[in-house]
Amino acid sequence: MESGHQTAMVHDMHEVAQSPRFRVERMGETGGHCDCCGNASRRVWGTVSDGEEMLVAYWMNWTVGHLADIGANLDIIWGRWGEGTSADDRVLVSMVHREQPDGTPALMVIDAGDRPEAKGELAETALNRAEVIGTPLAAHAFALVDGIYEQDGRFF
Numbered sequence: 840m841e842s843g844h845q846t847a848m849v850h851d852m853h854e855v856a857q858s859p860r861f862r863v864e865r866m867g868e869t870g871g872h873c874d875c876c877g878n879a880s881r882r883v884w885g886t887v888s889d890g891e892e893m894l895v896a897y898w899m900n901w902t903v904g905h906l907a908d909i910g911a912n913l914d915i916i917w918g919r920w921g922e923g924t925s926a927d928d929r930v931l932v933s934m935v936h937r938e939q940p941d942g943t944p945a946l947m948v949i950d951a952g953d954r955p956e957a958k959g960e961l962a963e964t965a966l967n968r969a970e971v972i973g974t975p976l977a978a979h980a981f982a983l984v985d986g987i988y989e990q991d992g993r994f995f
């Protein structure tokens with residue numbers, strides 16, 4: 840499946856802060872097969888920093904052929920990292936990227952508590968959609984995610 844360009848992506852937010860300062864570092868990736876159809880699944884992850892400060896670790900999961908129905912899951916763990924920090928300093932925010940019938944990709948914040956990542960040890964709190972949308976957090980989150988899309992280059 841080809842990726843299409845992300846510039847026309849529909850967001851939950853129409854205005855996204857321009858933040859070209861974010862620096863994305865690609866980390867690992869794994870592959871597998873979808874339980875339902877056997878198509879190739881991929882999971883890729885990386886980090887986003889603002890200057891020297893790491894802000895986010897992210898994971899994108901998708902299966903070839905499922906971008907229009909299930910979609911791709913983007914989970915970001917966001918907060919303070921490094922020495923002296925703990926899971927209490929970080930939150931999980933989860934999004935779904937889904938191709939719409941007209942081919943436009945859309946990205947939606949979902950309840951992070953439903954994600955397997957919510958049971959991990961990196962973030963103490965999994966934010967619900969309502970805790971993100973309509974708050975200053977949302978604009979910041981989408982700016983980060985735009986940086987991830989622009990700079991990761993491995994998606995779909």
Ligand SMILES: [Zn+2]
Binds near residue numbers: 874876877902905
């Ligand atoms: Zn499948």
